[in-house]
Amino acid sequence: MNPRSPRPLAATPAATAVLAMVLTEGPLSRVDLARRLGISSAAVTKAARPFLDDGYLHELDSERTAPGAGRPVSPLAITPDREFVVGMKATADEVIGVVCDLKARIRASAHRSLPDCDPATVVTTLAALVDELLDADPGMRAKTRLMGLAVSGDVDRAGGLVRLSPLLGWERVDLAGPVGAATGLAVVVENDVKALTVAEHWFGEGVGTDDFTLVTVGAGIGCGIVTGGRLLSGAYGVAGEVGHVCVDASGPVCHCGARGCVEAFAATEAILGRAREVTGRDDLTLSQAAELARSGSAPVRALFSEAGTAIGLGITAIVNLVGPERIVVSGEGLDSHDLFETEIRQAYATHAFGAAARCPLTIRPLPFEEWARGAAAVGIQTLFAPARR
Amino acid sequence: MNPRSPRPLAATPAATAVLAMVLTEGPLSRVDLARRLGISSAAVTKAARPFLDDGYLHELDSERTAPGAGRPVSPLAITPDREFVVGMKATADEVIGVVCDLKARIRASAHRSLPDCDPATVVTTLAALVDELLDADPGMRAKTRLMGLAVSGDVDRAGGLVRLSPLLGWERVDLAGPVGAATGLAVVVENDVKALTVAEHWFGEGVGTDDFTLVTVGAGIGCGIVTGGRLLSGAYGVAGEVGHVCVDASGPVCHCGARGCVEAFAATEAILGRAREVTGRDDLTLSQAAELARSGSAPVRALFSEAGTAIGLGITAIVNLVGPERIVVSGEGLDSHDLFETEIRQAYATHAFGAAARCPLTIRPLPFEEWARGAAAVGIQTLFAPARR
Numbered sequence: 001m002n003p004r005s006p007r008p009l010a011a012t013p014a015a016t017a018v019l020a021m022v023l024t025e026g027p028l029s030r031v032d033l034a035r036r037l038g039i040s041s042a043a044v045t046k047a048a049r050p051f052l053d054d055g056y057l058h059e060l061d062s063e064r065t066a067p068g069a070g071r072p073v074s075p076l077a078i079t080p081d082r083e084f085v086v087g088m089k090a091t092a093d094e095v096i097g098v099v100c101d102l103k104a105r106i107r108a109s110a111h112r113s114l115p116d117c118d119p120a121t122v123v124t125t126l127a128a129l130v131d132e133l134l135d136a137d138p139g140m141r142a143k144t145r146l147m148g149l150a151v152s153g154d155v156d157r158a159g160g161l162v163r164l165s166p167l168l169g170w171e172r173v174d175l176a177g178p179v180g181a182a183t184g185l186a187v188v189v190e191n192d193v194k195a196l197t198v199a200e201h202w203f204g205e206g207v208g209t210d211d212f213t214l215v216t217v218g219a220g221i222g223c224g225i226v227t228g229g230r231l232l233s234g235a236y237g238v239a240g241e242v243g244h245v246c247v248d249a250s251g252p253v254c255h256c257g258a259r260g261c262v263e264a265f266a267a268t269e270a271i272l273g274r275a276r277e278v279t280g281r282d283d284l285t286l287s288q289a290a291e292l293a294r295s296g297s298a299p300v301r302a303l304f305s306e307a308g309t310a311i312g313l314g315i316t317a318i319v320n321l322v323g324p325e326r327i328v329v330s331g332e333g334l335d336s337h338d339l340f341e342t343e344i345r346q347a348y349a350t351h352a353f354g355a356a357a358r359c360p361l362t363i364r365p366l367p368f369e370e371w372a373r374g375a376a377a378v379g380i381q382t383l384f385a386p387a388r389r
Numbered sequence: 390m391n392p393r394s395p396r397p398l399a400a401t402p403a404a405t406a407v408l409a410m411v412l413t414e415g416p417l418s419r420v421d422l423a424r425r426l427g428i429s430s431a432a433v434t435k436a437a438r439p440f441l442d443d444g445y446l447h448e449l450d451s452e453r454t455a456p457g458a459g460r461p462v463s464p465l466a467i468t469p470d471r472e473f474v475v476g477m478k479a480t481a482d483e484v485i486g487v488v489c490d491l492k493a494r495i496r497a498s499a500h501r502s503l504p505d506c507d508p509a510t511v512v513t514t515l516a517a518l519v520d521e522l523l524d525a526d527p528g529m530r531a532k533t534r535l536m537g538l539a540v541s542g543d544v545d546r547a548g549g550l551v552r553l554s555p556l557l558g559w560e561r562v563d564l565a566g567p568v569g570a571a572t573g574l575a576v577v578v579e580n581d582v583k584a585l586t587v588a589e590h591w592f593g594e595g596v597g598t599d600d601f602t603l604v605t606v607g608a609g610i611g612c613g614i615v616t617g618g619r620l621l622s623g624a625y626g627v628a629g630e631v632g633h634v635c636v637d638a639s640g641p642v643c644h645c646g647a648r649g650c651v652e653a654f655a656a657t658e659a660i661l662g663r664a665r666e667v668t669g670r671d672d673l674t675l676s677q678a679a680e681l682a683r684s685g686s687a688p689v690r691a692l693f694s695e696a697g698t699a700i701g702l703g704i705t706a707i708v709n710l711v712g713p714e715r716i717v718v719s720g721e722g723l724d725s726h727d728l729f730e731t732e733i734r735q736a737y738a739t740h741a742f743g744a745a746a747r748c749p750l751t752i753r754p755l756p757f758e759e760w761a762r763g764a765a766a767v768g769i770q771t772l773f774a775p776a777r778r
Contacts, residue, residue, distance in 0.1 A: 209624070211623075223710075225710065227616045227619070227621060228616065228617050228619050230616070230617050232616060232710075232711060233712070234711070234712020234744075234745065235598070235600045235712050235713055235748065236712060236714075236744040236745055236747045237712075237744050238708075238709065238712050238742055238743055238744050238745035239709075239710065239711060239712035240710060241709040241710065241742045241743075241745065242709070242710060244709050245634075245705075245706045245710065246636060246702045246705060246706070246736075246740045247635060247636070247637075247638065248637050248638065248639075249636065249637065249698060249702060249736070256742060256743075258739050258740045259739075261740075309638060313635045316634075317634045317635070317706045317710065318710060320627065320628075320630040320631070320633050320634055321612075321614065321621075321628065321630065321631060321634065321706065321707060321710060321711065322614070322621060322628060322710065322711065323622070323623020323624050323625060323627050324624060325624035325625075347635075347638070350646075350647050350648075351633070351635045351647045351650075353627055353630045353633040353645060354627055354630075354645075355623075355625040355626050355627050356623065356627035356630065358625045359624065359625060
């Protein structure tokens with residue numbers, strides 16, 4: 001365990017459950033909380049007391065509740081400004097940072113480019129960005145003690161360690177320790193796709209469901225799968241690798257070495273490489289390729305269609321195997337979602353089995369700061385509910 | 390809830406945990422149980438007491454344990470003959486029945502052909518088969534009060550109801566009620582693949598893991614996926630449909646209407662249909678097709694290879710997305726596993742992503758009575774641990 005790892009606010013299962021439910025679904029009355037959680041109203045009152053005392057919860061005015069409903073109730077609500085949490089995403093060329101309130105609403109954001117990916121450079125840049133974000137508001141700084149940090153790759157959250165990140169060229173890099181020392185914050189490190197899944201599960205379309213999937217489309221195709229309220233991490237550390245589901249064993253070769261993976265059709269580099277081949281233009285950029293597709297180049301348009309179909313088939317594998325209640329598809333790759341969406345939905349409609357097709361699919365681009373907000377959400381999660389194993 | 394639904398043996402979470410662990414992993418000492426379950430030895434002793442009193446548990450002689458280990462301990466063990474459970478599998482043309490002890494060992498088995506699939510015929514046949522199995526041993530009959538019943542299709546276990554079974558031509562058939570009335574047994578109905586998964590998870594290779602998958606190959610290709618100790622059932626009632634994962638969008642048309650599903654390559658009827666086409670022999674049987682493949686017919690051999698590859702790609706989708714600790718592949722289709730296994734393993738080795746390939750794959754045929762034993766295992770599960778939601 002990372003020595004600077006933050007302590008959860010609640011000490012008992014009942015207190016954890018009350019706090020998490022008010023955070024994600026509140027405001028709720030004590031009676032509603034008791035009913036929803038299957039515990040007594042007295043237990044709810046007891047669990048909520050310390051959080052009311054130290055300001056994480058407050059009571060809404062009873063006049064705000066519906067009239068004529070008998071004795072007035074004062075629903076419990078989170079006080080979003082009681083504490084702030086920093087969220088950071090480190091990519092190969094920049095660091096993006098946000099400060100969020102306890103409801104994961106972005107209150108400040110900034111970013112800095114990285115001269116190189118050396119861990120020491122990244123740590124220094126992260127610390128400078130924290131100062132930039134917090135110096136502007138001393139009140140905010142005083143209420144900030146925690147940072148969530150998201151990177152792509154294989155992350156050991158409990159150890160605060162990046163096991164392997166091909167994108168950053170890292171192997172076994174301790175991040176929580178040095179970043180904690182440089183910033184004075186407690187630091188929790190998580191894989192970026194998992195972090196985004198936590199944000200969407202706790203504060204987005206996943207609220208209220210125990211079975212939820214988030215798919216990201218961009219440099220890679222990844223996903224976070226929540227079943228029974230638990231984010232799958234895989235018995236051998238691999239799960240959610242929808243980018244390497246094979247949709248055509250005789251398809252193009254993927255960077256992983258296999259043929260016909262979803263990423264071999266739909267990852268940014270794959271689309272770009274195929275578009276350069278088709279056009280004979282070695283300097284083509286992705287946005288130029290997208291423009292060609294939009295302006296009527298049939299062969300380039302076909303590449304985006306194939307990418308959409310591959311993503312749709314990957315998503316369908318999730319739906320047919322796992323059966324989530326809702327799926328969100330997002331990521332910077334969906335900046336060109338006009339070139340993908342029809343094919344994603346068509347593949348889904350054709351291949352989802354029976355009632356699995358009822359699972360709603362939300363497809364939308366990913367705003368710039370969302371990855372960093374995902375990291376902040378992981379920080380909030382460690383305060384409100386320790387990760388279940 | 391089915392009114393004849395059996396009551397679990399244990400009333401508290403601690404008692405349920407003790408009983409289930411001794412059943413699936415025992416014999417275990419009270420100290421070991423306490424350590425493994427994270428409760429006190431006193432709590433284990435208290436939880437075990439009633440089951441020792443009424444004979445479900447017994448203490449092993451202390452002399453059987455390792456010498457020189459301080460105070461002798463008397464490990465707790467299940468008494469397998471304390472109760473027997475009937476397991477039945479109904480197919481379109483026969484009913485297969487077993488009687489199992491509490492460790493799911495088959496103690497008697499029999500089967501009867503079905504003149505038709507009418508629910509009334511099936512109920513009568515099931516009742517006659519119960520009598521045949523239990524009349525031979527009055528002692529066994531006196532200790533039998535429970536039946537597990539497995540059918541293919543969409544089953545509402547809590548309601549004791551078959552919602553839809555295309556194979557049997559059933560829609561909304563109440564099975565637990567009439568079968569309970571005809572046999573005098575409490576009846577629990579479950580989907581056949583899920584039942585087999587329970588048997589393998591509790592009494593086979595799945596013991597000791599919370600993340601386990603069983604894949605069945607035969608008339609259909611199905612699977613049961615256990616994550617976090619919970620069998621996935623899908624938010625819309627669909628999960629584990631590995632048979633309808635698409636492995637080639639331009640592949641053959643599946644009976645579900647889509648192209649290139651695993652079942653379009655590898656279900657019994659799909660292999661047979663394609664083999665008849667290739668050979669021009671409309672009366673070809675599956676075993677004749679297998680013989681042709683074995684004796685050197687390249688085009689028929691290729692069909693079995695494609696089937697194996699499709700199954701392997703479907704399994705790889707499970708491994709890459711869900712990350713189980715172990716996978717068992719079984720089913721009557723694997724009577725010809727010599728024609729499949731190499732291709733299954735090859736597709737798996739090629740497409741499993743990174744460390745996911747470490748998940749061991751057991752491939753083996755399914756003995757005749759295993760489906761019925763799976764049903765008995767579901768019965769035993771209802772005694773020892775009510776299904777988690």
